[in-house]
Amino acid sequence: MQLPAQDSILPLIQLSITPVILVSGLGALVISMTARMGRIVDRTRHLAGAACQASDAERAHIEHQLRIMFRRAKLMRLAMTLVVGSMFVSGLLIMLIFLSALSGFDFAAGILGVFLVSVVLMLGGLGAFVADLWVSLAALDSDVRRALGPDAATIRLF
Known part of the structure; x- marks a missing residue:
């Protein structure tokens, strides 16, 4: 197999820039999501400890908060899984672009499909x-x- 000439590699690298930028941006988003997940876990552990020592009146509120925190943790798990999946598919997209160029086969439909899957996951x-x-x-x-x-009835929080 003969490698393409230098003048044909430049457009190939230009085609790969979009998924690389997508992976970079998603990486920053994952960092933010990881920090948020850490705060959810810390708050949940704090509430779980407080629930053991709470009076009956306070325990109901803490249990309500624990249910909310667990729901949030599941949402963040889903969000992070989908975003990391998008990063993975974007990596596959880069490989597909290069394989298409190196093999000479036209993978345009596959490249478009993989890109759309990446965007949908994101x-x-x-x-x-x-x-x-x-x-x-x-x-x-x-x-x-x-x-x-x-007094809570007099204010509108949302």
């Missing part, structure tokens, strides 16, 4: 990430309303 991960944001605000709403007591 969008799903972003959707799960936004869902976690909404659930976290619901938990905050519960804490604020509990702290404000009867």
Whole structure:
């Protein structure tokens, strides 16, 4: 197998830039999601410890918060799985672009399909990430309303 000439490699590298940029951006997103997941885990552990020592009145609220935190952890797991899946598929896309160029076969339909799968996975991960944001605000709403007591009805949190 003969390697392509230098003047035909440049367009190939240019074609590979888009998935490389996508992987880079998704990597930054995964770092953010990992930090968020760490905070969820820490808060859940704190609440689990507090539940053991809480009075019956406080225990109901803590259990409610624990259910919310577990839901958030599952959403973040889904978000991270989808985003990392998008990164993986983007890596496959880069390989497919190079294989197409080196082999001389036209993989245009496959390349487009793999790119679309990568974007769909990314969008799903972003959707799960936004869902976690909404659930976290619901938990905050519960804490604020509990702290404000009867005055909570006079404010609109959302």
